[in-house]
Amino acid sequence: MTDASACSIIGRSLARVQQMLQEIVASRIDVLHAAARRAVDAGGKLLRPRIVLLAxxxxxxxxxxxxIAFATTVELLHAASLVHDDINDESSTRRGLPTAHAELGARLALITGDFVFVRMLHALSASHTDILPGAIRLLADACAALVEGEAQGVLRAGDFGMTENEYFEIIGQKTAALFAASAELGAIAARAGAEASERMRRYGYELGLAYQIRDDILDIVASAGSLGKPVRCDLAQGKLSLAPLFALRSSTRSSEYLRPGADPAHVVQFLHSCGALDYAATCAADHASNAIRALEALPPSTARDGLSALASYAASIESVTSPQSY
Amino acid sequence: MTDASACSIIGRSLARVQQMLQEIVASRIDVLHAAARRAVDAGGKLLRPRIVLLAxxxxxxxxxxxxIAFATTVELLHAASLVHDDINDESSTRRGLPTAHAELGARLALITGDFVFVRMLHALSASHTDILPGAIRLLADACAALVEGEAQGVLRAGDFGMTENEYFEIIGQKTAALFAASAELGAIAARAGAEASERMRRYGYELGLAYQIRDDILDIVASAGSLGKPVRCDLAQGKLSLAPLFALRSSTRSSEYLRPGADPAHVVQFLHSCGALDYAATCAADHASNAIRALEALPPSTARDGLSALASYAASIESVTSPQSY
Structure with a gap:
């Protein structure tokens, strides 16, 4: 995902984050411990911790x-939010494994999410105390944004009147705020000044937008059967993202395709043919470029290259939006 | 609940806590804001904030x-846990008002609980920074205990083999840990030494046990129709508490009465006649006495009297366990 040298400079720290994640979700209650461990594993790529460490x-x-404490904190927040999302979306698998919801039912899944969430306080308390107050204020805002974004997502599901601006506002809260906080927490740990912190925040925010747009495209494309993901299209649940929103305002044939129960393969073909997938992919690439531009004032370093590589990764959707991939 | 003078010495601070609670759950998303405000109102007696302020x-x-920051924090935690409890218990009312779950459905209720929960970080960040690290570590443990207690409650529901020790362990985590943390946070805000903090912690823990035993008795008694509470008995959901556990080990007729679908009035009559309600009430009173004893080394003050009064209140169940009340 990142180039080899960037990986190696944070490799040891990332391993400590993974270890801390495993240790921190320990519980005398076996069921809770196992579910929390799986929740933390399901997060996967450790994108947010990487951002903290590289920043x-x-x-x-x-x-x-x-x-490391901050990197663990943001990953716990991310993992907890996925557990609760899976309950609300009634998702049965994530990364090929059964979700807490599927395995334990909604009650224990809710508690598992709460548990992973509260362990965040424990991770946070491992940071040095001089920067703790600033970190808490920053996380308080990021967490509120995350939850408000989730609420908007639920409230606006099925709302075909949603504008592109509203979509960006929602993904800004739901996804980009935690990416921004991750980058800024890296700056806080580095005792960086206000300007550098603000630059990192912008990097994280733009990267987060690119990443969510990409994720939404992949969700649509994967629903047509590629990528080995189960066919569970956000669109089928009424969750609109950038490509369908583009189609709705640019093609009169949209309502014919974007209706509940439509064949996912036909939806993808339509979104491709009307240019909606390309439009979304270009948007993701633009935001990734913005993220990379926010790093320009930094002195060149392997870590800066690593951050750029993460941004490029976040926009790497060309291959899946071309017709042969679905 | 407390004597008038104790109320008056913390009256102004308590009003500021109430104001802070209202302000802190503000959200641009109206539905979320309204639900979070109701969740905070539903907490009711502000028992935990009173403990922080009086300690x-x-x-x-x-x-x-x-x-005030700590008092607001513990109340947010309490309110958030009630919202999630109501989802898991499928409760439709709390304090005579519809629950978030009943009003908005499980999805938005889950998000409302998360929102109230994360706002805790905001409240916490309003405290002075020198004591913030200690406060976070303490809350990290209390929150983990709270969630683990909830998990135990769900996992052990319907388990008639539960021992009294296990009951005490569960309510220790589910309830007493947050009361203990509240009292200790008061000590932290007062920059008290280790001994005084430990004394406060013990006060809070014992008070929490007394309070939960009392609450469990009231739940059983109220299910028979007194107190104006809806007939929703924890026992009917398989949740065992002290009185039925006493009955199970002391009366061979228990299984006849303590079965799903039993008439709540008959259950209460039985638990009264076999001495189970008196036993639980005595236990509550004992723990309340322990709480008051933990305060003995403190210099006499109106605030200390206030803490004692809270402990007495937590054991004030005599009136509801006598036959004429049900």
Missing amino acids: HRALGGSDETSA | HRALGGSDETSA
Whole structure:
């Protein structure tokens, strides 16, 4: 995902984050422990921890302890939100494994999400105390945004009157706010000044937008059967994203295709033929470019290259929007 | 609930807690804002904030800002846990008002609980920074205990083999841990030493046990139609508490009465006649006495009297366990 050298400079810290994640969700209650461990594993790519660690390095930080604590914190938040999302979406699998919801039922899944969430406090408390107050204020806002974004997603499901601006507002809250907080926490751990912190925040936010747009495209494309994901299209649940929103305002044939029960393969073909998938892919690439541009003022470093590589990854959708892939 | 003078010494701070609670759950998303406001209102008696504020005063504290921040934090935690409990228990009313679950459905109720929960970080960040690290570590443990207690409650529902010790362990986690944390947060705000903090912690823990035993008795008694509560008995959901556990080990007729679908009035009559309700009431009173004893080493003050009064209140069940009340 990142180039080899960027991986290696944070490799050891990332391993400590993974270890801390496993240790922190320990519980005397076996069922809860196992479910929390799976929830943390399901997060997968550790994108947010990578951002914290690379941002910290790119700004010349040397407080690895706090960077690791913050990296663990944001991953716990992400993992907890996925557990609760899976309940609300009634998802049965994530990354090929059964969700907590599928395995334990909604009651224990709700509690598992709460558990992973509250362990965030424990991770946070491992950071150095001089930067803790600032980190908490930042996380307080990011968490509120995350939850408000989820609420908007539920409230606006099936609303074909949603505008593109509203879509960006929702993904800004639901996804980009935590990416922005991750990058800024790296800056806080590095004791960076206001300007560098703001630059990192912007990097994270733009990267988060690119990443969510990409994820929404993949969700649509994968629903047609590629990528080995189960056919569970957000669109089928009434969740509109950038490509269908583009189609709705640019093609009069949209309502014919974007209706409940439509064949996913036909939907993808239509979104491709009317240019909606390309439009969304271009938007993702633009935001990834914005993210990379936000790093320009930083001195060149392997860590900065790593952050750029993450941004490029977040926009790497060309291959899946071409016809042969679905 | 407390004597008038104790109320008046924390009256102004309690009003600021109430104001902070209202302000902190503000959201641009109207539905979420309204639901979170109702969740915070549903908490009711502000028992935990009262403990924080009185403990802070009883230890000679003068950092009202941090005490108020901590008081708001523990109430948000409590309110959030009630919202999620109501989903898991499928409760339709609380304090005579519809629950978030009943009003908005499980999806938005889950998000409402998450929202109230994350706002805790905001409240916490209003405390003075020198005591923030200690407060976070303490809350991290209390939150984990709270969630683990909930998990145990779900996992052990319907388990007639549960022992009294296991019951105490569960209510210790589910309820007493947050009461203990509340009292200790008051001590932290007062910059009290380790011994005084430990004393407060014990006070809160014992009070929490008394309070939960009392609440469990009231749940059983109220299910027979008194107190104006809806007939929704934890026992009918398979949740065992102290009185039925006593009956199960002391009366061979227990299985005749403590079965699903039993008439609540008959259950209460039986638990009364076999001495189970008296036993539980005595236990509650004992723990309340322990709580009051933990305060003995403190210098006499109106605040200390207030804490004692809260403990007495937590054991005030005599009136409802006598036959004429059901």
